[in-house]
Amino acid sequence: MLTAFDGFLWATTAMAGLLFLQRALHREIQAVFLIATRNPGVTVMAFSLIFLPGVFLHELSHLLAAKLLGVRTGRFSLLPTVLPDGRLQLGYLEAAHSDIVRDSLVGVAPLISGLLFVAYAAVKQMHLVVMWDTLRNGQWELFWMGLRLLPTLPDFWVWFYLTFAVSSTMMPSESDRHAWLPLGMVSGLLLGLVALTGAGPWMLEHLAPWLNEFLRGTALILLVSILIHALLILPLLLLHRLLTRLTGWDVG
DSSP, X not given: OGGGGHHHHHHHHHHHHHHHHHHHHHHHHHHHHHHHHOOHHXXXXXXXXXXXXXXXXXXXXXXXXXXXXXXXXXXXXXXXXXXXXXXXXXXXXXXXXXXXXXXXXXXXXXXXXXXXXXXXXXXXXXXXXXXXXXXXXXXXXXXXHHHHHGGGSTTHHXXXXXXXXXXXXXXXXXXXXXXXXXXXXXXXXXXXXXXXXXXXXXXXXXXXXXXXXXXXXXXXXXXXXXXXXXXXXXXXXXXXXXXXXXXXXXXX
């Protein structure tokens, strides 16, 4: 029974891991720029430029989802803004509140488009499925050979950067998630009522396996994003430490 829901466990664990690495990496990038330039304005601009492709896809996903669902929209911006609480907002879309279903779909749109982009880049452009197959089959020699050849693929570093920028900005913000709790409560209530009617065994037999496979695939896509963030965070940590030693100045 437990293996029938392992996809949920893998997906939630991968999501938590990506969020942790994303926040840590964003802090290190901002720290490196701030120590190097001593200029908060330059730091904000450089940081926003690094993630501009991801921010563009994030806000465009909100916009397209809102238009498709008939939700009224207002201003659209990709300019960075420092919020009163000190957080950096890289972009925004003004959208009217509608119902919890449409608000939830508009809010989750960047995550869906981001996962699709990462999957496309990993499978079609960086050929990571081949690497995964050799690793899964225990073909270590082929795996290490393929790992050395990856950077020589056409436009590999372009797709690596785009995958990083998109996966690092695809998570829905707090405002994007405002309708998720009430929708989850309503969905849970409906599932409970359906189970009480005796349809629980049918759902476990026909719907649970499909959902579990979907979540397993989602976890695998998130793993690609985690690996990219993990590869980048160590050099940034070392660069942060080096700049601190050279300048004698650090940021909290």
